[in-house]
Amino acid sequence: MLLIPTVVFFVLRIIPGDPALVVAGFDAPSEVVENLRVKLGTHRPPLVQYEEWILSVAQLEFGTSLISNEPVLKLILDRFPLTLSLAVAGMLCALLIAIPLGVMSAVRRWTLWDYWGMVFSQIGISMPSFWLGIILLLLFAVKYPLFPLFGGDSPWHLVLPSVALGINRGAVLLRLVRTAMIEELGKEYIIAARSKGLPELVVRYRHALRNALLPVLTIAGIQFGYMLGGAIILEQVFSLPGLGRLILSAVFQRDFPVIQGGTLFIAAVFSLVNFLVDLLYSLVNPRIRVG
Amino acid sequence: MGTEVLLEIKDLSVEFTAHQRRIPAVRGIDLTILPGQFHALVGESGAGKTVTSLSILRLLPPNVTSLRGSIKFNDHDLLQLSEEVMRNLRGREISMIFQEPAKYLNPSLKAGVQVMESIRYHMGYSEKAARERVCELFEKVGLSDPELAIDRYPHEFSVGMKQRVMIAMAISCNPSLLIADEPTTSLDVGVQRQIIHLLLDLQRSSKMAILYITHDLGIVRYAADVISIMYAGKIIESAPKDLLFTSPLHPYTRLLLASIPSREKRGTRLQGIPGTVPNPEDIPPGCAFHPRCPLAQQKCKENVPPLVRIEAGHRCACFFPGKELRSNP
Numbered sequence: 001m002l003l004i005p006t007v008v009f010f011v012l013r014i015i016p017g018d019p020a021l022v023v024a025g026f027d028a029p030s031e032v033v034e035n036l037r038v039k040l041g042t043h044r045p046p047l048v049q050y051e052e053w054i055l056s057v058a059q060l061e062f063g064t065s066l067i068s069n070e071p072v073l074k075l076i077l078d079r080f081p082l083t084l085s086l087a088v089a090g091m092l093c094a095l096l097i098a099i100p101l102g103v104m105s106a107v108r109r110w111t112l113w114d115y116w117g118m119v120f121s122q123i124g125i126s127m128p129s130f131w132l133g134i135i136l137l138l139l140f141a142v143k144y145p146l147f148p149l150f151g152g153d154s155p156w157h158l159v160l161p162s163v164a165l166g167i168n169r170g171a172v173l174l175r176l177v178r179t180a181m182i183e184e185l186g187k188e189y190i191i192a193a194r195s196k197g198l199p200e201l202v203v204r205y206r207h208a209l210r211n212a213l214l215p216v217l218t219i220a221g222i223q224f225g226y227m228l229g230g231a232i233i234l235e236q237v238f239s240l241p242g243l244g245r246l247i248l249s250a251v252f253q254r255d256f257p258v259i260q261g262g263t264l265f266i267a268a269v270f271s272l273v274n275f276l277v278d279l280l281y282s283l284v285n286p287r288i289r290v291g
Numbered sequence: 292m293g294t295e296v297l298l299e300i301k302d303l304s305v306e307f308t309a310h311q312r313r314i315p316a317v318r319g320i321d322l323t324i325l326p327g328q329f330h331a332l333v334g335e336s337g338a339g340k341t342v343t344s345l346s347i348l349r350l351l352p353p354n355v356t357s358l359r360g361s362i363k364f365n366d367h368d369l370l371q372l373s374e375e376v377m378r379n380l381r382g383r384e385i386s387m388i389f390q391e392p393a394k395y396l397n398p399s400l401k402a403g404v405q406v407m408e409s410i411r412y413h414m415g416y417s418e419k420a421a422r423e424r425v426c427e428l429f430e431k432v433g434l435s436d437p438e439l440a441i442d443r444y445p446h447e448f449s450v451g452m453k454q455r456v457m458i459a460m461a462i463s464c465n466p467s468l469l470i471a472d473e474p475t476t477s478l479d480v481g482v483q484r485q486i487i488h489l490l491l492d493l494q495r496s497s498k499m500a501i502l503y504i505t506h507d508l509g510i511v512r513y514a515a516d517v518i519s520i521m522y523a524g525k526i527i528e529s530a531p532k533d534l535l536f537t538s539p540l541h542p543y544t545r546l547l548l549a550s551i552p553s554r555e556k557r558g559t560r561l562q563g564i565p566g567t568v569p570n571p572e573d574i575p576p577g578c579a580f581h582p583r584c585p586l587a588q589q590k591c592k593e594n595v596p597p598l599v600r601i602e603a604g605h606r607c608a609c610f611f612p613g614k615e616l617r618s619n620p
Contacts, residue, residue: 188394194350196409196460197381210399286399286444 093166102177124171
């Protein structure tokens with residue numbers, strides 16, 4: 001969890017671009033820039049800066065933005081709800097696509113239905129979500145203006161980006177659901193469930209899917225973590241003021257504290273999500289139970 | 292009991308296709324089960340016993356390419372029924388227990404839920420009534436602390452207890468036929484005995500017929516009413532238990548009986564049957580048993596002996612029924 005922010009920290013020190021220069025303006029006199037460097041602390045060796053940063057982070061002190069002078073934590077927490085709701089909606093979309101289609105593909109494997117499912121999955125995996133996002137925007141916001149073109153104030157704004165995210169992620173999960181379902185449907189307890197005279201839908205969704213979802217859940221959790229940090233370009237496409245955009249613009253402006261705080265935050269959330277998935281896993285799988 | 296018949300299988304044959312080869316698993320069998328009867332179907336592995344039982348429930352795997360004959364259950368031909376009607380029979384009129392309860396129970400559903408399912412689905416019980424019924428059933432099959440057992444997951448039970456859960460599941464709707472596919476094979480000897488006794492008790496108390504599938508003649512010795520012996524996809528001898536044990540007619544049956552250890556045979560070397568069961572992919576022509584049979588003649592290699600009635604209730608498929616076996620050819 002600390003590794004990523006550390007790498008980011010030093011990469012920022014190596015890449016060209018001086019925050020003092022950006023803050024002061026490119027044509028500012030060199031004394032002004034030098035004074036700013038001293039004020040921002042960027043004139044000192046990177047290791048010293050790193051030590052100072054780590055110590056302040058340990059006290060939950062993320063510093064203030066170089067550009068807007070607002071506390072970094074406040075900036076992040078302002079943007080995070082939108083990113084979170086986008087990730088949740090995207091995950092929901094992904095599961096809504098992956099589970100029924102995956103089950104269908106597994107049940108009718110090696111038939112035309114299955115092939116269509118696989119074709120869809122292949123396309124979904126190959127299509128970058130930002131490109132799909134642009135297409136969706138052109139279709140449903142420009143040509144047929146059903147959804148708003150940009151902004152993020154209402155749930156309506158989230159529909160297109162989460163569909164774009166959901167199709168991309170769902171395509172991956174679909175294959176997983178299919179493989180896991182094929183495996184579960186071949187198991188003996190399915191015969192036993194059928195021998196009880198249960199309807200096929202109950203056999204599939206209550207008996208097989210319950211077990212098939214275990215491996216899917218792990219991957220979905222990891223993907224959810226990625227969505228929290230990885231929707232940067234999608235947020236750009238849809239002009240959503242989320243965490244991704246915050247970090248992206250911070251990168252353009254060399255706003256070191258925001259970049260560092262943001263990546264640390266994403267890494268922390270990512271770890272937290274994985275931890276929650278592990279907890280959830282033990283809840284779903286009775287064989288792994290803590291305490 | 293009268294003369295009414297519960298299950299009547301006529302000329303059933305089942306063929307699989309695997310790797311573009313046709314594999315005849317069951318090659319025309321006749322089998323009759325009366326209401327409340329304990330019918331044992333005995334044969335070595337690969338003889339087609341399990342395929343026969345799965346055909347009754349119509350739960351054969353999808354690579355079955357040919358299913359012929361008829362299976363009459365209470366005057367309905369199961370093979371002609373719609374899937375809908377068939378599903379209503381499964382679990383309610385005909386149910387099944389399996390060899391390895393660990394594999395046949397869903398690992399992520401509580402034991403009680405799995406038993407409740409069929410009760411709620413077939414008999415429309417409310418959640419509460421179904422729970423009570425499960426408690427009753429668990430008590431009946433000898434699970435201690437039924438209230439606790441309901442909320443346990445399968446992995447929290449021992450194998451013997453899992454089999455009891457399976458039995459509770461199978462008898463939950465008072466079926467008239469219970470198919471038991473080697474239910475004791477994976478259990479310890481002591482537990483085997485308990486399970487057999489449990490099944491016998493249930494059969495007697497609820498007038499349920501049992502089709503008991505096993506490779507172990509010894510285990511059905513005291514339980515079965517009628518025993519049918521299967522070999523390479525055919526029934527080769529069928530008789531009431533006593534008759535089969537006192538005057539077996541088919542050489543295969545007699546060799547099987549000779550291979551059961553018993554007190555009288557103590558100290559003598561147990562007899563085995565020479566050779567192995569033929570692979571269903573290449574069953575020998577004529578009588579399938581002839582390569583291993585001490586009585587085999589030219590006739591046996593060319594013609595298939597039909598299953599004929601020798602005396603009341605005793606049928607045998609051999610050209611030389613009851614002929615003396617030379618002990619050491």
